[in-house]
Amino acid sequence: MESGKDLRITLIGAGTIGLSFAALHLSHLPASSHLTIYDTRPDAEQYIRDNLPKFFSKASLPRSTSDVKIATSLHDAVSDADIIQESGPENLPIKQDLWAQVEKHAPKDALLWSSTSGILASQQAQKMQDPTRLLVVHPYNPPHLMPLLELVPSPSTSETAIRRTQDFWRARHRVPIHIHQETTGFVANRLAFALLREAIHLVDANVVSVAELDRIVESSMGPRWAVAGPFKSYHAGGGPAGLEGFFNNIGDTVQGCWSDAGNVNIGDGWEDKVFAQAREVYGTVDIAERDRITRRLLDVLEGERGKKTL
Amino acid sequence: MESGKDLRITLIGAGTIGLSFAALHLSHLPASSHLTIYDTRPDAEQYIRDNLPKFFSKASLPRSTSDVKIATSLHDAVSDADIIQESGPENLPIKQDLWAQVEKHAPKDALLWSSTSGILASQQAQKMQDPTRLLVVHPYNPPHLMPLLELVPSPSTSETAIRRTQDFWRARHRVPIHIHQETTGFVANRLAFALLREAIHLVDANVVSVAELDRIVESSMGPRWAVAGPFKSYHAGGGPAGLEGFFNNIGDTVQGCWSDAGNVNIGDGWEDKVFAQAREVYGTVDIAERDRITRRLLDVLEGERGKKTL
Numbered sequence A, B: 001m002e003s004g005k006d007l008r009i010t011l012i013g014a015g016t017i018g019l020s021f022a023a024l025h026l027s028h029l030p031a032s033s034h035l036t037i038y039d040t041r042p043d044a045e046q047y048i049r050d051n052l053p054k055f056f057s058k059a060s061l062p063r064s065t066s067d068v069k070i071a072t073s074l075h076d077a078v079s080d081a082d083i084i085q086e087s088g089p090e091n092l093p094i095k096q097d098l099w100a101q102v103e104k105h106a107p108k109d110a111l112l113w114s115s116t117s118g119i120l121a122s123q124q125a126q127k128m129q130d131p132t133r134l135l136v137v138h139p140y141n142p143p144h145l146m147p148l149l150e151l152v153p154s155p156s157t158s159e160t161a162i163r164r165t166q167d168f169w170r171a172r173h174r175v176p177i178h179i180h181q182e183t184t185g186f187v188a189n190r191l192a193f194a195l196l197r198e199a200i201h202l203v204d205a206n207v208v209s210v211a212e213l214d215r216i217v218e219s220s221m222g223p224r225w226a227v228a229g230p231f232k233s234y235h236a237g238g239g240p241a242g243l244e245g246f247f248n249n250i251g252d253t254v255q256g257c258w259s260d261a262g263n264v265n266i267g268d269g270w271e272d273k274v275f276a277q278a279r280e281v282y283g284t285v286d287i288a289e290r291d292r293i294t295r296r297l298l299d300v301l302e303g304e305r306g307k308k309t310l
Helices: A018-028 A046-057 A075-078 A090-107 A121-127 A159-173 A188-204 A210-218 A221-227 A232-239 A239-259 A269-280 A287-307 B016-028 B044-055 B073-078 B094-107 B121-127 B159-171 B188-204 B210-218 B221-227 B230-237 B239-259 B271-282 B286-307
Strands: A008-012 A032-037 A069-071 A083-086 A113-115 A134-139 A148-153 A175-178 B008-012 B035-040 B067-071 B083-086 B111-114 B134-139 B148-153 B177-178
Touching: A008 A018, A008 A075, A018 A032, A018 A046, A018 A134, A018 A239, A032 B159, A046 A069, A069 A075, A069 A113, A075 A090, A075 B286, A083 A090, A083 A175, A090 A113, A090 A121, A113 A159, A113 B159, A121 A134, A134 A159, A148 A159, A159 A175, A175 B210, A188 A210, A188 A269, A188 B188, A188 B221, A188 B230, A188 B239, A210 A221, A210 A269, A210 B177, A210 B188, A210 B221, A210 B230, A221 A232, A221 A287, A221 B188, A221 B210, A221 B221, A221 B286, A232 A239, A232 B188, A239 B188, A239 B271, A269 B230, A269 B239, A287 B221, A287 B286, B008 B016, B008 B073, B016 B035, B016 B134, B035 B044, B035 B073, B044 B067, B067 B073, B073 B094, B083 B094, B094 B111, B094 B121, B111 B148, B111 B159, B121 B134, B134 B159, B159 B177, B188 B210, B188 B271, B210 B221, B210 B271, B221 B230, B221 B286, B230 B239
Parallel strands: A008 A032, A008 A083, A032 A069, A083 A113, A113 A134, A148 A175, B008 B035, B008 B083, B035 B067, B083 B111, B111 B134, B148 B177
Antiparallel strands: A134 A148, B134 B148
16 A cells, blocks of 8 residues: 555654655655645644755655645544654653544554654553554654664554555665564664763773764774674674674674773763863754765665665 | 885785785885885795785776885894884784884884784883884774774873874875773774674664664664764754753663663673574675775765865
């Protein structure tokens, strides 16, 4: 259904994530399909018309932002939707009440997606009659640009809902990854925050500055992992014995780093120094410029993957 | 001196790292300068002539591999060198003896660099009379491609030696970062291994597979951190309040991930599963292909940095 015509997608919440998803959907929406946005703010229509165009960076689009329908009630927004995607506040009671309401008004086979970065689908579904269609679809910000989508079902989510969700995103050339267990922070953030934790320790201990640490990552792991993730990289680095060879060769150094890890926590007192360095060196980051360059890299990578060389 | 003419660079050790550095030096060596390689293997000359060309991937080079002098004794290799760079075995007694020998024969102001990934300069220097010229210059493999060089002096290394080393690499458009304290594993590996540790935990706990985890990183942090390191990225993500705003917004999720971290160790029993998955999904990695694509990304990034937009 999701790849066919007359697809009806409804977005709930027109914040930064919601509008970025709107731009992404518009870029891939067939002419016969429909995008609806619902937001509880009083000036929703004007706000969306004013801000949605900011999320487009390519010149030609199949659909214009005027094709978006702005719903004025939740009932109108979801009553004939095939996909309902919420990007609302990160607040458990709000999400629980939302899905209970959505369930009353939406078609029985509509897919229900949450953009949450932290509230598990199993928690969000607790006031629902039928939790089988609800799963987390967690983007890497901004979703109109970054390919990753973490699909995190609850134990109650059906295999069909997961498969339909994967098919939808694959058809749009995104990278939907099924996370097989509900886990605090999902996977991408857990990995990134593990590195960030050590980064904070190294700045706090005056080993390097915030700016030096960023330049290290930009000149090493960043480009490397854009091409080959950490396991593939270390498997390649281990010679004929692969990842096992890598650990045979420098496992002592790896364990040495692990045993010596900083393991800072929030409130330990590193905050003032680290925040001040970031403010001083970066001020206000030019996000449009960052995204423009990121898109150039992603275009290279997508082209290479299209050639099946990656 | 290092940026002038008649520069004499001597490499000790013609393994993978040594030859990759040789390719890098040849790419930037003025016509009047000299590159010498010394290796203790009996067939050193033939081995180097056969293998060095494999490290070149650009069509035109200012110097050919036949310009390399293969020294037949340590004395001959270092007696008139301006820079002596060792990429020998990761073995403390070998390095200590090497530097004691080098010191006897090399000019008094020659820079002494070690490519080690784990043996501190202060340890390597323990049999030297004058440790002020020795520092670690740790590459991110392969050095002929990846821009990062971690400069890790010992407490005895002179400021002059550090500055000369930085100047040398900056003149060659590399990214030399001064690590201000000798630290287990230096900085890049500590950061990468912190992420790898959590990655191993997530695969061991069946949250994702090796292949899924790599795709997550390749589609999110990899390209993002190639453009903007972790601090800059989260500073941008925190809105007007920067990194502090980021922690105000989702600090609870960050701490939740930290508190829930896997913290695996070598020998915990994850090895068989993780190594087997890597073998099964990747077999033998096509490193030349990986490096070709990485170079495309680095060319984009270098061009953007040249425009001073990064």
